[in-house]
Amino acid sequence: MATRLKFENSCEVGVFSKLTNAYCLVAIGGSENFYSAFEAELSDVIPVIRTSIGGTRIVGRLCIGNKNGLLLPHTTTDQELQHLKNSLPDQVRVQRIEEKLSALGNCIACNDHVALTHTDLDKETEEVVADVLGVEVFRQTVAGNILVGSYCAFSNKGGLVHPHTSVEDLDELSTLLQVPLVAGTVNRGSEVIAAGMTVNDWTAFCGADTTATELSVIENVFKLREAKPSAIVDEMRKSLFDS
Amino acid sequence: MMAQDAGMFTVHQTIGSVLCCKCGIRMQPNAANMCVKCLRSEVDITEGLLKRLVLVHCPECESYLQPPRTWVKLQLESKELLTFCLKKLQKNMNINKVKLVNAEFIWTEPHSKRVKVKVSVQKEVYNGAILEQSYLIEYVQQDHMCESCSRVAANPDQWVAAVQLRQHVSHRRTFFYLEQLILRHGAAARAVRIKQMDHGIDFYFSNRSHGNKFVEFIGKVAPVKSRSDKQLVSHDSKSNNYNYKYTFSVEISPICHEDLICLPPKAAAILGNIGPIVICTKVTNSIALLDPLTLKFGFLDAEQYWRTSFKSLLTSRQLVEYIVLDIEAVSSEITVGGMKYVLADAQVARVSDFGKNDTQFSIRTHLGHLLKPGDLALGYDLYGANSNDMELDRYKGYIPEVVLIKKSYEEKRQKRRGKPRSWKLKSLNMEVDDKIKVNEDKNDAEYENFLKDLEENPELRFNISLYQNKDYQPSEVASVTEDDGQPIPSVPDDELLAADLLAAEFDDLDLIEDGDGEDDMAE
Numbered sequence: 081m082a083t084r085l086k087f088e089n090s091c092e093v094g095v096f097s098k099l100t101n102a103y104c105l106v107a108i109g110g111s112e113n114f115y116s117a118f119e120a121e122l123s124d125v126i127p128v129i130r131t132s133i134g135g136t137r138i139v140g141r142l143c144i145g146n147k148n149g150l151l152l153p154h155t156t157t158d159q160e161l162q163h164l165k166n167s168l169p170d171q172v173r174v175q176r177i178e179e180k181l182s183a184l185g186n187c188i189a190c191n192d193h194v195a196l197t198h199t200d201l202d203k204e205t206e207e208v209v210a211d212v213l214g215v216e217v218f219r220q221t222v223a224g225n226i227l228v229g230s231y232c233a234f235s236n237k238g239g240l241v242h243p244h245t246s247v248e249d250l251d252e253l254s255t256l257l258q259v260p261l262v263a264g265t266v267n268r269g270s271e272v273i274a275a276g277m278t279v280n281d282w283t284a285f286c287g288a289d290t291t292a293t294e295l296s297v298i299e300n301v302f303k304l305r306e307a308k309p310s311a312i313v314d315e316m317r318k319s320l321f322d323s
Numbered sequence: 324m325m326a327q328d329a330g331m332f333t334v335h336q337t338i339g340s341v342l343c344c345k346c347g348i349r350m351q352p353n354a355a356n357m358c359v360k361c362l363r364s365e366v367d368i369t370e371g372l373l374k375r376l377v378l379v380h381c382p383e384c385e386s387y388l389q390p391p392r393t394w395v396k397l398q399l400e401s402k403e404l405l406t407f408c409l410k411k412l413q414k415n416m417n418i419n420k421v422k423l424v425n426a427e428f429i430w431t432e433p434h435s436k437r438v439k440v441k442v443s444v445q446k447e448v449y450n451g452a453i454l455e456q457s458y459l460i461e462y463v464q465q466d467h468m469c470e471s472c473s474r475v476a477a478n479p480d481q482w483v484a485a486v487q488l489r490q491h492v493s494h495r496r497t498f499f500y501l502e503q504l505i506l507r508h509g510a511a512a513r514a515v516r517i518k519q520m521d522h523g524i525d526f527y528f529s530n531r532s533h534g535n536k537f538v539e540f541i542g543k544v545a546p547v548k549s550r551s552d553k554q555l556v557s558h559d560s561k562s563n564n565y566n567y568k569y570t571f572s573v574e575i576s577p578i579c580h581e582d583l584i585c586l587p588p589k590a591a592a593i594l595g596n597i598g599p600i601v602i603c604t605k606v607t608n609s610i611a612l613l614d615p616l617t618l619k620f621g622f623l624d625a626e627q628y629w630r631t632s633f634k635s636l637l638t639s640r641q642l643v644e645y646i647v648l649d650i651e652a653v654s655s656e657i658t659v660g661g662m663k664y665v666l667a668d669a670q671v672a673r674v675s676d677f678g679k680n681d682t683q684f685s686i687r688t689h690l691g692h693l694l695k696p697g698d699l700a701l702g703y704d705l706y707g708a709n710s711n712d713m714e715l716d717r718y719k720g721y722i723p724e725v726v727l728i729k730k731s732y733e734e735k736r737q738k739r740r741g742k743p744r745s746w747k748l749k750s751l752n753m754e755v756d757d758k759i760k761v762n763e764d765k766n767d768a769e770y771e772n773f774l775k776d777l778e779e780n781p782e783l784r785f786n787i788s789l790y791q792n793k794d795y796q797p798s799e800v801a802s803v804t805e806d807d808g809q810p811i812p813s814v815p816d817d818e819l820l821a822a823d824l825l826a827a828e829f830d831d832l833d834l835i836e837d838g839d840g841e842d843d844m845a846e
Contacts, residue, residue, distance in 0.1 A: 243341045243352040243356050244338075244352045245339060246336035246337055246338055246339060247336075247337040247338075247339045248334050248335070248336060248337060249336070250339060263339050263341050263352070264341050264342065265341065265344050265356040268344055268345075269344045269355050269356035269357050269449070270356075271356065291344045291345055292347075293342050293343065293344055293345065293346065293347035294342075294344050296347070297342055
């Protein structure tokens with residue numbers, strides 16, 4: 081189910097939070113309402129962690145992660161790094177990387193299997209991404225923008241991209257990511273998808289300005305109607321038991 | 324494009340479709356990602372624009388006020404009015420950053436005092452999308468008399484410049500001719516009042532420049548000398564505004580067409596010593612003089628004339644009828660000053676003498692091309708005249724006894740007496756001063772003479788507009804001409820304008836029939 085909320089009167093919830101299938105990072109500050117919204121949805125299933133990165137609140141745009149790992153920019157302080165390592169479940173590998181493009185959330189978009197990266201990303205970073213997150217990495221652009229992490233958001237079930245993406249590009253990306261993609265907007269016509277919303281396999285959080293039409297599009301493409309958290313978490317637990 | 328030029332393979336990009344974020348219909352993505360209708364419902368770009376304005380209008384002269392003080396004459400639903408209305412919106416639009424795309428009038432009842440304009444504007448909204456919207460502006464027309472109309476209404480006789488036109492001769496022929504010229508060129512269109520005075524006409528204007536323009540016009544069509552004066556009417560010492568009344572005194576030279584003149588030696592010297600007895604053949608802004616004995620020609624322009632101002636010896640009032648007994652051409656046809664003349668020796672006798680006594684005169688005349696034995700001609704009788712002219716007394720040389728001027732059509736005219744002409748003239752709206760004694764009969768006779776002159780002289784007609792006389796019956800006159808087979812001088816129909824034509828457009832056609840053509844008068 082998709083939820084609409086605001087962070088301190090801003091509708092860009094994807095900037096202040098990072099949602100994956102195994103954990104959720106939320107920025108400090110703001111009212112308790114923001115935190116409560118996430119807790120209400122997620123606390124039974126996955127840990128919701130309040131943190132800052134490099135002293136800033138824009139946690140969603142600075143880090144990138146999936147159920148396998150979390151990558152942090154070089155600006156992250158040691159305390160934050162320690163805090164995160166403590167709070168996250170053990171199977172999630174936390175790593176700080178040295179990368180010139182430090183806003184990793186803007187440069188990389190990933191789900192549990194595939195990642196799209198900024199075309200100018202370092203080779204080493206690409207290798208670290210492939211290793212820590214356990215994904216296949218593709219350098220791509222979305223509708224001519226190189227900040228793929230900002231202009232598209234995808235989960236294991238589906239993805240939403242910049243509205244000006246052409247049909248051919250959409251097909252190409254869909255083939256790469258192996259998920260259905262749709263071009264759409266969020267927050268009343270805003271094109272910066274990933275900044276306006278954050279999503280995982282069973283739930284999504286969007287800015288309060290998102291219209292009903294946009295919300296229905298999101299729910300359809302990410303298949304949020306049928307999704308139940310328990311099924312997915314059970315799958316994860318099963319794998320844990322196995323190992 | 325550049326990639327394609329470089330030979331690279333590029334995939335053809337098809338624009339996908341997204342759902343409008345508000346209403347959910349499929350549309351092509353745009354900068355706002357909303358369909359046009361939703362965008363329109365969201366944003367009103369006409370907010371903050373003026374929708375109701377005031378136009379100040381003067382009902383007397385149909386003009387609109389352009390602040391601070393100019394009044395422009397504009398027609399309803401005209402392009403100029405549209406430009407005028409839109410100018411008022413310009414500043415307001417620039418502040419709101421909208422661009423004007425289209426404007427048109429919506430019809431309103433003329434009495435409603437409303438002018439409606441539908442305007443289309445464009446504005447940029449939502450980071451890049453340009454939205455176009457049209458809306459209605461209503462202009463309320465407020466009535467307010469403009470300054471010139473209120474001045475006229477307050478004191479209709481108020482004038483600022485007066486032009487006093489005078490000619491000191493005993494007839495009004497010049498003024499009849501000038502009246503027609505003025506009508507044709509519309510020189511007196513700005514005159515507030517026109518008044519007929521003794522020996523002249525007064526014109527009153529509300530502006531000094533109008534008066535000046537009129538004086539210059541007269542200066543171009545007649546030999547004049549003028550002077551101007553001004554009189555202080557009021558004076559505002561605070562703002563140093565002085566109001567004056569200006570008067571122009573214009574005097575026309577007394578030399579008229581067909582006058583006989585004895586030139587003073589100074590004037591004769593300027594003109595190359597032509598004989599002292601000359602005829603004035605044409606008066607425009609210069610005087611054309613012809614020596615009938617030698618066919619020599621001279622021009623005096625206004626300045627030269629007034630330096631050696633001389634009066635005419637005999638005027639056309641004093642023309643006497645002569646009958647030509649015998650005529651013999653002495654020279655071939657000579658073209659002088661645009662007119663053809665033939666020098667001839669002729670034997671003439673006064674009609675009053677003819678048959679009664681044997682008084683005959685052998686004279687030299689310039690009308691050899693016109694006259695045949697038995698013709699009647701009009702001329703000046705220097706033999707019998709008792710002239711009181713100093714120049715004539717001083718001159719010791721040969722003075723002709725008779726100077727013929729033109730051929731006479733009197734007899735033929737008598738048959739036509741009382742029948743209306745096929746053409747008529749317009750006249751100026753002149754006031755006649757009651758205090759001055761006006762001789763009605765004299766006026767009528769002079770006017771009749773003027774009309775006859777017009778018929779005889781095509782060049783006199785050149786600058787005048789003649790209008791068709793609706794009351795004219797052609798059949799009557801036709802029968803007259805058929806009887807004796809001689810055409811009398813008349814104006815051919817091509818020269819006439821329809822009576823309802825206000826703008827005179829004179830066709831410079833070749834005249835089919837000329838009054839001076841062939842004629843054999845059988846006595």
